[in-house]
Amino acid sequence: MSPATPFTYEVPCQQCPLRSCTVFRELSDEEVDFVSQLKKGELRTGPGATLLQEGQPSEHLFTLLEGWAFRSKTLSDGRRQITNFVLPGDFVGLQGSIQGAMEHSVETLTPAAFCTFPRARVWDLFSKCPSLAFDLTWLAAREERILDENLLSLGRRSAEERTAYYLLHLYVRADDIGLVTEGRVRFPFTQQHLADAIGLSLVHTNKTLKRLERRGLIHWDHGWFSSPDIGTLAELATFDLMAPRKRPLL
Amino acid sequence: MSPATPFTYEVPCQQCPLRSCTVFRELSDEEVDFVSQLKKGELRTGPGATLLQEGQPSEHLFTLLEGWAFRSKTLSDGRRQITNFVLPGDFVGLQGSIQGAMEHSVETLTPAAFCTFPRARVWDLFSKCPSLAFDLTWLAAREERILDENLLSLGRRSAEERTAYYLLHLYVRADDIGLVTEGRVRFPFTQQHLADAIGLSLVHTNKTLKRLERRGLIHWDHGWFSSPDIGTLAELATFDLMAPRKRPLL
């Protein structure tokens, strides 16, 4: 951990708070040392910060340490699609690694802390620490799986199923990293964000949420989400609550 | 290439016909030798063969050498979403590499030849040939990009834009690997397949295709596709025809 970086509050990788989450695989001391050597520093932002901009090149790759963000793409007339939310432990920026420009934007939803890695050194990872390179690939494959699931949602699930599916998807991901307490989780985004993620209009998203709420399947108020009947919700969404979710941390 | 494999017509990696396509990066002799060592054999199937089945584990990973296939996911009631088409040079099967079961199916559309790699030896690739491991990751990132684009389509493009986008997307991919001759390409799938890929009903897909045809933007008949006015089609679809598309071959 270079103490001379321009960022405040550096967390040494050795003490990375994410390591304690049981979803992540255990790293060996060598692996942790290697990552910490690759880590350039930390980037702390407020909410609404644009970390990566569609069409712009980026020198860095990031692991989100704390906070929420999302990846999105937009059409020239402003229509926006949120392609995925970014939670602590998620890795972003790999997509543009060959061509110069990023194909999507990344924006924060809360104050956030990112661990930054120089793109130029990704090659070091492959040549010097294959186990971590393997993890990186695994993370890319995980992202693919999430995108596939979502494509299935947008293409074939009704508004209600899709909404149920997506909320559950986020709930489980948040739960995996310890963000759920007593069945409640903070969702730091608006209905507009959800609408942009599931491909519905804001109005219809709202009506669908209200319907799910009236049926006693969800409760989302003042930014806090919970499900009074997660089993029925999962059934409606065709969501497998039992799927294993262990993964690497980079 | 081991002449004792149970498959007929083995193509040595050194003479892989795909290497001549300019979209793929040049491999060094060492890299080619390494891949050929990893290659277990070839798998030749007829059309309509299920190579990988959602929910089933798979011992192998595949590179498609010849023919067309597609990846898909289905809901319990049979609704199907095609998440991507698979063309020669594409790699499939990475997704399930940690958990046992595949998250999607892969089915052929034509007689096809796949190069097969034992999943158990993927680790060798990372530990012994980092440049190829890097390529593998790059391919995963490319798949992510395609999925992101498609998510944008399903979520935010109208039926007409979406149809135009998808046809163009396939046209360009086919063109990259030399499948386009004099502006014409063989599309070996039905309107139902297209409908399942773009998240529309068969009937509406058909009507949209007819409208595009009447406007002189596309021509798709007896399995042959061409665009009499690719510029206007790309404009309608918000598709960037000029984007660079160089990539690795594994």
Next chain:
DNA sequence: CGCTCAGTTGAAGCATTTCAATTCTTGTGG
């Protein structure tokens, strides 16, 4: 206290689906 942004709701319009035939292709057997 009033401005702004997020959430909520009803009504009208429209894109897409569903239903129901009909036609066209292709392959097969007589």
Next chain:
DNA sequence: CCACAAGAATTGAAATGCTTCAACTGAGCG
């Protein structure tokens, strides 16, 4: 070489799910 069956494409009409438009309400903040 023709008749027929099966799958794919095509079309019209009716139904519906989702969007758009247009208010209005409520919460947070200076």
